[in-house]
Amino acid sequence: MSTTELMRVRYTPDGDTVRGLCPITANGIRRTEEVRVRLAYLDAPEIGNPQTYAYAVAARAYLRRLLYVNEPVSVTLYGQDGYGRLIGEVIRLRDDGNCGLRLVAGGYAALYHCPRSRGEYYAAQDLAQRNQRGIWRVPGPWQTPWLSRGAPP
Numbered sequence: 001m002s003t004t005e006l007m008r009v010r011y012t013p014d015g016d017t018v019r020g021l022c023p024i025t026a027n028g029i030r031r032t033e034e035v036r037v038r039l040a041y042l043d044a045p046e047i048g049n050p051q052t053y054a055y056a057v058a059a060r061a062y063l064r065r066l067l068y069v070n071e072p073v074s075v076t077l078y079g080q081d082g083y084g085r086l087i088g089e090v091i092r093l094r095d096d097g098n099c100g101l102r103l104v105a106g107g108y109a110a111l112y113h114c115p116r117s118r119g120e121y122y123a124a125q126d127l128a129q130r131n132q133r134g135i136w137r138v139p140g141p142w143q144t145p146w147l148s149r150g151a152p153p
Contacts, residue, residue: 002076007090009071010034015044015059015108018067018090018099022075038085039100040078041121043112045135045142046149055135055142059108066099067092073099107134110143 007020016039024033044059045052067073067090077088090099103109105124114121129136135143 002078002088004074004076007035007037007073007075009067009069009073011069012060012063012067014047015056015063015103016042016100017085018063018073020073020075036085037075037077037088037090038081038083039103039109040076040087040089041111041114041118042100042104042109043145044103044109045145049141049148051140052142052145052148055108058134059103062106062108063099063103066097066102104128105133107131107136110135110145112146 005022007018007022009018009020011019013019018037018039019034020037021032022035024031045055047053047056047060049056072093074091074093075086075088076091077086079087081087091097092099100109101120101124104111104121105128107128111121111125116122128134141148
C-alpha cells in the first residue's frame with residue numbers, strides 16, 4: 001500500500017536521499033516535520049567509500065540540480081528502510097519529473113529492489129548501460145552500491 005504526500009525539499013545529503021518538510025497531522029494537531037526519503041527502486045554509490053566517491057558526488061550533484069531547496073514535490077511513500085528513512089518516489093510538481101527515474105536514466109544510480117512491474121526503470125537502466133552513462137562507463141563497485149555497505153537495509 002502507498003500514500004502520497006506533499007513535501008518541501010530542504011537538503012539532498014547524497015544521490016538517493018532527500019530531506020524535506022512534510023505536514024503531519026496527529027491527534028488533530030497539524031505540524032510540519034522534517035523527514036528523510038530514500039528514493040525507491042534505486043541505489044546510488046556511497047560517498048563514504050573511497051572507491052565510489054567520485055560517482056557518489058556526481059549522483060548527489062545531479063540530484064541537487066534536479067531539486068532546488070524549498071521546492072514543493074509529491075512523494076509516493078512505500079515504506080521505511082533499515083536506516084529509518086521513508087522509501088518513496090519523488091516527483092517534481094513543476095514538470096511531473098520522476099527524480100529517481102532520471103537518476104537511473106543518467107547512469108547515476110543502479111536499480112535496487114525494483115519490481116518487474118516498473119518497466120520504465122528497467123528501460124532507463126538498459127539505456128544507460130547501452131550508452132555507458134555514469135556508473136556504467138567502467139565496471140566496478142559503483143555499479144553495486146549495496147555491496148559496499150555490507151548487508152542491504
